[in-house]
Amino acid sequence: MGWLVHCEGEDVEIPFDVDWIVDKVDGRLPDDVVLTMDKKQFDQLAKQAEWTAGFGNYATLAYCRGLTIIKHQTKAEAIEAKRCLDYTGCGGACCRVHLIVEIDPLNSRRQRELENIRRYMRRSR
Numbered sequence: 001m002g003w004l005v006h007c008e009g010e011d012v013e014i015p016f017d018v019d020w021i022v023d024k025v026d027g028r029l030p031d032d033v034v035l036t037m038d039k040k041q042f043d044q045l046a047k048q049a050e051w052t053a054g055f056g057n058y059a060t061l062a063y064c065r066g067l068t069i070i071k072h073q074t075k076a077e078a079i080e081a082k083r084c085l086d087y088t089g090c091g092g093a094c095c096r097v098h099l100i101v102e103i104d105p106l107n108s109r110r111q112r113e114l115e116n117i118r119r120y121m122r123r124s125r
Helices: 041-045 075-086 108-125
Strands: 001-007 010-015 032-037 051-054 057-063 066-072 098-104
Touching: 032 041, 032 108, 041 066, 041 098, 057 075, 066 075, 075 098
Parallel strands: 032 098, 051 066
Antiparallel strands: 001 010, 057 066, 057 098
């Protein structure tokens, strides 16, 4: 197992122990959710945004001139919006730092984490 890269039309797996240097990062972030945030965490982030628009549990974030956030109802809408940002840019100072975040309104991830910790504690007694 190692790094899976796409080079010259084919997928190549490079072992982790191979020493190779990349001069710069070029490309864009994936067209998928890269982070799931509890609603409370997302609201803290949104306070720092220059502007926020839309409704839904998915958001495209652009960190170019300043943080801007657009919420979407579905993951597909968020992916399409991110692709549009990536290909057209989001303004004169666009540096293509666009990503998709999923907002967990019930904070269920934290609840599952706490339940797993409690379950582990009961077993270890």
